[in-house]
Amino acid sequence: MLPASTDGLPTITLVQLLSRLAGRVRAVPATAPPTLLRWVACSELADPAPFLLGGELLLTAGTPITPGDAAGIRDYVARLVAARVGALGLGLSPVHSEVPPELVDACADAALPLLVVAQGTPFVMVTRTFAEILELKRIETLKSLADTNKRLMRATMQPRPEHELLMVAAERLATWAVLLGVNRQVRAQSPGAPDAHRLAPVLDRLLTGSGPRVAVDLADETGLAAVAHPVRSVDGTNLGALVVGHRPEWGAAEQSVLGSTVGLVELLARQRAAGDIAPAQLAVTLLLDSAPEPAALADLVAHAVGLEQAAPLRVVVGVAPAGEAPLAAPDALARLLAWRGLFATRLAALTGEGVVAITALAVTRADLAPLEELGWVFVVGRAVAARDLPGSHDEAAALRHRAVSDARSVLVEDGHRDVHAFIGREAGQVFARALLEPVTSLPPARAELLLGVLRAWLSQNGNWDASGRLLGLHRNSVRRHVLQAGAVLDRDLDDAEVRAELVIALRYLG
Numbered sequence: 001m002l003p004a005s006t007d008g009l010p011t012i013t014l015v016q017l018l019s020r021l022a023g024r025v026r027a028v029p030a031t032a033p034p035t036l037l038r039w040v041a042c043s044e045l046a047d048p049a050p051f052l053l054g055g056e057l058l059l060t061a062g063t064p065i066t067p068g069d070a071a072g073i074r075d076y077v078a079r080l081v082a083a084r085v086g087a088l089g090l091g092l093s094p095v096h097s098e099v100p101p102e103l104v105d106a107c108a109d110a111a112l113p114l115l116v117v118a119q120g121t122p123f124v125m126v127t128r129t130f131a132e133i134l135e136l137k138r139i140e141t142l143k144s145l146a147d148t149n150k151r152l153m154r155a156t157m158q159p160r161p162e163h164e165l166l167m168v169a170a171e172r173l174a175t176w177a178v179l180l181g182v183n184r185q186v187r188a189q190s191p192g193a194p195d196a197h198r199l200a201p202v203l204d205r206l207l208t209g210s211g212p213r214v215a216v217d218l219a220d221e222t223g224l225a226a227v228a229h230p231v232r233s234v235d236g237t238n239l240g241a242l243v244v245g246h247r248p249e250w251g252a253a254e255q256s257v258l259g260s261t262v263g264l265v266e267l268l269a270r271q272r273a274a275g276d277i278a279p280a281q282l283a284v285t286l287l288l289d290s291a292p293e294p295a296a297l298a299d300l301v302a303h304a305v306g307l308e309q310a311a312p313l314r315v316v317v318g319v320a321p322a323g324e325a326p327l328a329a330p331d332a333l334a335r336l337l338a339w340r341g342l343f344a345t346r347l348a349a350l351t352g353e354g355v356v357a358i359t360a361l362a363v364t365r366a367d368l369a370p371l372e373e374l375g376w377v378f379v380v381g382r383a384v385a386a387r388d389l390p391g392s393h394d395e396a397a398a399l400r401h402r403a404v405s406d407a408r409s410v411l412v413e414d415g416h417r418d419v420h421a422f423i424g425r426e427a428g429q430v431f432a433r434a435l436l437e438p439v440t441s442l443p444p445a446r447a448e449l450l451l452g453v454l455r456a457w458l459s460q461n462g463n464w465d466a467s468g469r470l471l472g473l474h475r476n477s478v479r480r481h482v483l484q485a486g487a488v489l490d491r492d493l494d495d496a497e498v499r500a501e502l503v504i505a506l507r508y509l510g
Contacts, residue, residue, distance in 0.1 A: 009038050009055075010038075010137065010138065010251065010252075011036040011037060011038050011055065011251075012037055012130065012133050012134060012137060013034060013035065013036060013037070014027075014032045014033065014034070014035040014036075014037055014057075014086070014087055014113055015032050015034065016133055017037065017057070017126075017129065017130060017133065018032055018115075020129050020132075020133060021121075021125075021126065021129055023118070024117065024118050024121040024125070025089065025116070025117050025118065025121065025126060026115065026116050026118075027113065027114070027115055027116075028104055028107075028114045028115070028116055029108075032113060033111075033113055035086050035087055035113050036055065036086065037055060037056070037057050037086045037087065037130070038053065038054070038055035038056060038086065039053075039055070039130070040056065040057045040059060040123075040126055040127040040130045041056040041057070041058050041059070042058075042059045042060070042123050042127075043058060043059075043060060044060055044061060044063040044064065045064065046064040046076065047079050048080075048083070049079050049080070049082060049083035052083045052084075052085065054083060054084030054085070054086075055084060055085075055086045056085055056086055057085075057086055057087045057088075057089055057115070057126070057130070058080060058085050058088050058089065059089040059091060059117065059123045060088070060090060060091070061090075061091045061094070061095045061096075062090055062091070062095040062096040062100075063095055064076050065090070065095075065100060065103055067096070067100040067102065068100075069102070070102040070105075070106070073100065073102045073103050073106045074102075074106045074109075074110075076106075077106040077107055077110050077112055078110065081110050081111075081112055085112065086113070087112065087113035087114070087115055088107060088112055088113070088114055088115065089114075089115040089116070089117050089126070090103065090114070090115070090116055090117065091117040091119075091121070091123065092116065092117065092118060092119045093119045099114075099116055141253045144172075144253065145256060145257070148168070148172050148257055148260075149260060151168045151172075152165060152168055152169070152257075152260055152261065152264055153264075155167070155168050155264075156264055156267075156268060160188070161268055162179050162187055162188040162265060163188040165188075165261060165264055165265060165268075166178075166179060166188050166189060166190045166261075167190055168261075169190075169244075169257060169258070169261040170190035170191070170192075171190075172254075172257050173244070173247070173250070173254055173257060173258065174247070175224060175244060175245040175246070175247060176189070176190050176191070176192040176193040176194070176224070176244070176245045177189065177190045177193065177242065177243070177245070178190075178193045178194075178196070178199065178242070178243045179231075179240065179241075179242050179265060180196065180199075180203070180241050180242075180243070181239070181240045181337075181338060181341040181342070182238055182239055182240050182337050182338050182341070183338040183341075183342070184196065184200075184203060184240075185338075185341070185342065185370075187240065187341060192245075193245075194226070199217075199228070199243050201217060202215045202216065202217040202226050202227075202228045202243065203215070203228060203241055203243070206228040206229075206230055206241055207230075207238060207241065214227055214228060214229050215227070215228040216228075224245035224246060225245070225246045225248075226244075226245060226246070227243065227244050227245075227246040228241050228242070229241065229242045229244070229262045231262075231265055231266045231269045232266065233269075233270055234270060237334070237337075238334070239266070239270070239337065240269060242261070242262055242265050244258060244261075298310035298385065298386040298387070301313065301347070301358070301386040301389070302360075302386070310385070310386060311360050312360070312384060312385065313358055313359065313360055313384060313385075313386060313389060314358070314359055314360070314361070314362075314380055314381050314382070314383055314384075314392070315356065315357075315358055315380075315389060315392045315393045315396050316355075316356070316357045316358075316359060316363055316378055316380050316381065316396075317354070317355075317356050317378065317379045317381075317393070317396045317397055317400055318355040318356070318357075318371075318376055318377070318378045319353050319354045319376065319377050319378070319400055319403065319404055320353065320354040320355075320375070320376060321374065321375025321376060322375075335350065335355075336348060336349075336350055339355050339357055340357075343357045343359040343361055343363070344359060344360070344361055345357055345358060345359040345360070345361075347359075353400070354376065356393070358389060362383075363378075363380045363411075364411075365411065368409050372409060377403040377404055377407060377408065377409050378403065378409040378410070379396040379397075379399045379400055379402075379403050379409065379410045379411075379412065380409070380410070380411045380412065380413075381393065381396040381412050382395070382412045382413050383413070395412060396412065399412065401427060405427065428504065428505075428507070428508030429508045429509075431504065431505055431508065432505040432506070432507075432508040432509040433509075435489075435501060435502070435505040436451070436489070436502075436505055436506070436509060438488045438489050438490070439451060439485060439488050439489060440509075442488070449481065450481060450484065450485045450488065451485075451506070451509070452471070453467070453471060453473075453478060453481040453482060453485065454482065454502060454506065455506050456470045456471050456478075457478060457482050458499060458502060458503050458506070462499075464478050464479055
């Protein structure tokens with residue numbers, strides 16, 4: 001069988017040729033192996049090797065073959081095998097009326113397919129049939145390429161264009177594909193693709209340095225080599241990588257499909273990086289029109305985040321790890337592109353504390369977990385209409401301190417909308433220590449008694465009897481302890497605002 005070729009020459013199988021020449025050419029033995037053939041050649045030389053490229057079906061009338069000369073026939077077959085001949089075809093008459101058994105044995109031992117061309121069948125018929133099969137194959141390939149290109153183009157117009165592109169390409173190429181963003185997070189992948197961490201070595205080689213190149217990992221047990229193609233902006237900024245499982249038997253058609261896929265993926269990445277006219281229109285509208293028409297505003301925002309029509313949106317506020325240094329311009333661009341890719345939006349901006357983005361995604365804790373491991377925390381706002389985004393941002397920004405103090409991201413839709421959510425654990429503890437310090441500095445037993453009575457009294461809305469039942473004390477004892485606590489704190493406990501402050505402080509005192 002012809003080894004897999006990388007020179008782009010077309011091939012057909014021996015089985016295809018025999019099926020078209022049934023009754024005129026047969027295999028000996030009758031079952032033909034799955035051999036690939038590049039062309040048909042004719043020669044009566046004892047050593048035709050210098051005139052062959054490899055992969056040919058070599059036709060001969062048998063002049064170099066002498067019946068009974070087993071050693072000579074074996075030498076002849078060995079020279080053909082060394083020249084990488086695909087198959088040997090022996091024409092019957094005028095030299096041989098039957099196939100010499102020594103030739104059958106020599107070809108079987110050397111695993112060289114042997115064909116017999118029936119008497120009266122011109123060799124040119126074999127060559128012409130081979131050419132006809134190649135031409136039909138070329139036409140089928142062109143039709144298949146045209147169909148594939150149409151499917152690839154249609155994929156770019158789908159809501160998830162990168163995903164659809166990879167699905168079409170992987171199906172056509174019988175392989176897998178993974179698209180990674182600038183931060184190496186998977187943006188899209190086809191079924192059967194390896195985990196991202198397994199692609200780290202080939203990505204390291206690809207993303208180190210500059211200039212046109214690809215990176216290759218050796219083939220795995222499936223026979224596929226991981227080939228990484230860079231995805232870059234017009235000015236050469238790295239936007240990510242497309243990694244494809246590469247099959248050694250690919251020809252020009254498969255390489256064309258792969259090239260089209262890489263080009264379309266890069267085009268989509270550049271569009272996402274540069275944005276389109278919607279963000280600019282949105283900015284001008286907001287800057288120059290203090291009261292833009294609600295429907296027009298909603299449509300502009302939708303287009304800016306990559307939607308075809310208005311839909312609920314979320315504000316995501318991210319806070320970087322403490323002490324993270326400000327980013328220089330190139331790094332800031334890469335970081336911004338990464339955030340835009342992560343939240344699938346063009347509306348993202350770097351802030352002094354981290355990032356803020358407007359997205360249509362339903363961001364979950366699982367989505368944020370990898371970034372939380374790096375020290376980031378987030379507040380994900382409620383899903384709101386475009387006109388309500390300012391209020392949603394105010395709410396998310398107010399909860400930012402809670403997320404930082406708890407070192408845990410806050411999803412507003414989880415119900416974190418009471419006063420304690422906005423204060424945050426750290427700020428609440430500072431407030432509690434400052435307000436209750438006159439009581440907590442008393443002897444421990446006395447402090448514990450006054451704080452316990454205050455908690456019970458406040459929980460019962462100042463009802464003396466209910467507080468007494470809760471504490472197991474007489475109502476007059478409760479009253480006495482409450483008045484003592486007020487005196488120690490130097491606060492008027494009849495003031496509703498003072499009571500509210502004490503309720504908050506007692507919650508964070510622990």
